[in-house]
Amino acid sequence: MYENKVYDAIVVGTGISGGWAAKELCENGLTTLVLERGPMVKHVEDYKTMNKDAWDFPYRGNLSREDQEKYHKQLRVGWAPRDDVKHFFVNDLEHPYQETKRFDWIRGYQVGGRSLTWGRQSYRWSDVDFEANKNEGIAVDWPVRYEDIAPWYDKVETYIGVSGEKLGIKHLPDGQFQPPMELNCVEKELQSALGSQFDDDRLLTIGRVAHITDKDPNIEGRGPCQYRNRCWRGCPFGGYFSSNSSTLPAAERTGNLTLRPNSIVYEVVYDENQKRATGVKIVDAETHEKIEFKANIVFLCASAMASVGILLQSKSKVFPNGMGNNHDQLGRNIMDHHYQLGASAKVDGHLDKYYKGRRPNGFYIPRFVNLDEKTKRKDFLRGFGYQGSASRGNWAETVAELGHGTALKEAILEPGGWEIGMTGFGEMLPYHDNRVTLSKDKKDQWGLPQLDFDVEFKENEYKMREAIKEEATAMLKAAGFRNVSTYDRETGPGLGIHEMGGARMGHDPKTSILNKHNQLHDVPNVYVTDGAFMTSANCVNPSLTYMAFTARAANHAAQQFKQHKFS
Structure with a gap:
């Protein structure tokens, strides 16, 4: 490690986007320094809970009271962190942030980032999404269209392994799929009801998920999913895609990585004479030493809000308000997806049927509103989809105070009845005043300003949330299920863990931060390819799109570098 060495490229972050940037840059022959603010996590070797069972933990996986205080904001998500995976989530006492309005910022600071704990749902965008802002006069237009990204979706899906079913619908393009996982009997019953009871072409399919399902996948270093559903602990088989099992090893094999x-990047260094970035400054997380690393290209992939924070801190005479921020666009238009609302029901019958394994996936109901005149809603813009599953009830419900002895032993071995539930994921519009800024007086333990969130749902979002519950109820009732009930947890933006925006793409440098290649308009050797670049949000999980844009941008950067455009 030579601090005076000039690398061809620096990549900040090792998650979904950072791993892909590292892989593509290294495979293009660029010497690449990858900086991660958290500790090392080696594939398999550092998955310390991957084979443990509930009884191997002091509280059967639940957090102690002391740990609940440490992870008090991370716990807002409801399902994590637990004792088996808390080491992949940040300690909120050690990594605080400010909330002018509630924002649920769920983070993982380690090599691999949240690629170790992501939901793995992988869906393409279509031109319905890329053209929505322009057609509706919302925010700014995307500078790309589906045909620009489609080849990169192909590349990413083929490499990471996405299982799924081809549907042939325009607004959810088909991809390069491995064999789909199987729906169970109750999910098929709902699928049949949607096809017969509704006239708006709504349908149910198995989720498109980044899990290898082909027994002979021909994907280096990884094997097929074992249906353990312990994905968030780290998969020793490499069955699901993560940076640790896939892109980072690929980058390492080139010899260029x-x-x-433990390297906290806090500034991209700008040379006003050369009119380009010359590297980054870091604080060593362990020693608090400040170091500068130099490179011809910088890729910010630290996660959307962290990358925006780095740009806001990157101040100079040319950019007194943050790099690329001379028109007050940096940190604005923050978005997320609706989450933690939907409906559930009890299901009669099928008591002679069960399922094998723990499928790490569920069903998916694609968007079916505001697609054409037939499905247009007057009360809100954009749309939503659903993720859900059906299963046999928890054995614990059969245990009552009177159950003991032989009767108890027999009771706990009998599965309960079937239940089904679905959660809505809806689009949030980009609003100029939904923003993140640097705190004026609050700093972290490294002396860096904390981020301050001022983000909220507005009228369009609240009307959509009502529709999400109404339509979920209608579908479950149409299938003949009983005891249908809705839920809507109190939440703020961020809880979908799909935070995006803040350094959006666009045609005009006065209204956007990045151009169509993910380069800063004003500093073209700086690329931003995590969720910060998003100009609108769609209603599908965004990680596949991050990866496709990152692969595209990294290859563009490599071509520019080889043509001496950044010299």
């Missing part, structure tokens, strides 16, 4: 954990 240098990986430095």
Whole structure:
């Protein structure tokens, strides 16, 4: 490690986007320094809970009261962190942030980032999404269309392994799929009801998920999913895609990768004479030493809000308000997806049927509103989809105070009845005043300003949330299920863990931060390819789109570098 060495490229972050940037840059022959603010996590070797069972933990996986205080904001998500995976989530006492309005910022600071704990749902965008802002006069137009990204979706899906079913619908393009996982009997019953009871072409399919299902996948270093559903602990088989099992090892095999954990990047260095970035400054997370690393290209992939924070801190005479921020666009138009609302029901019958394994996936109901005149809603713009599953009830419900002895032993071995539920994921519009800024007086333990969130749902979002519950109820009732009930947890933006925006793409440098290649308009050797670049949100999980844009941008950067455009 030579601090005076000039690398061809620096990549900040090792998650979904950072791993892909590292892979593509290294495979294009660029010497690449990858900086991660958290500790090292080695594939398999550092998955310390991957084979443990509930009884191996002091509280059967639940957090102690002391740990609940440490993870008090991470716990807002409801399902994590637990004792088996808390080490992949940040300690909120050690990594605080400010909330002018509630924002649920769920983070993982380690090599691999949230690629170790993501939901793995992988869906393409279509031109319905890329053209929505322009057609509706919302925010700014995307500078790309589906045909620009489609080849990169192909590349990413083929490499990471996405299982799914081809549907042939325009607004959810088909991809390069491995064999789909199987729906169970109750999910098929709902699928049949949607096809017969509704006239708006709504349908149910198995989720498109980044899990290898082909027994002979021909994907280096990884094997097929074992249906353990312990994905968030780290998969020793490499069955699901993560940076640790896939892209980072690919980058390392080239011999062009240098990986430095515990490196908190806080500034992109700008040379006003050369009119380009010359590298980054870091604080060593362990020693608090400040170091500068130099490179011809910088890729910010630290996660959307962290990358925006780095740009806001990157101040100079040319950019007194943050790099690329001379028109007050940086940190604005923050978005997320609706989450933690939907409906559930009890299901009669099928008591002679069960399922094998723990399928790490559920069903998916694609968007079916505001697609054409037939499905247009007057009360809100954009749309939503659903993710859900059906299963046999928890054995615990059969245990009552009177159950003991032989009767108890027999009772706990009998599965309960079937239940089904679905959660809505809806689009949030980009609003100029939904923003993140640097706190004026609150700093972290490294002396860096904390981020302050001022983000909220507005009228369009609240009307959509009502529709999400109404339509979920209608579908479950149409299938003949009983005891249908809705839920809507109190939440703020961020809880969908799909935070995006803040450094959006666009045609005009006065209204956007990045151009169509993910380059800063004003500093073209700086690329931003995590969720910060998003100009609108769609209603599908965004990680596949991050990866496709990152692969595209990294190859563009490599071509520019080889043509000496950044010299």
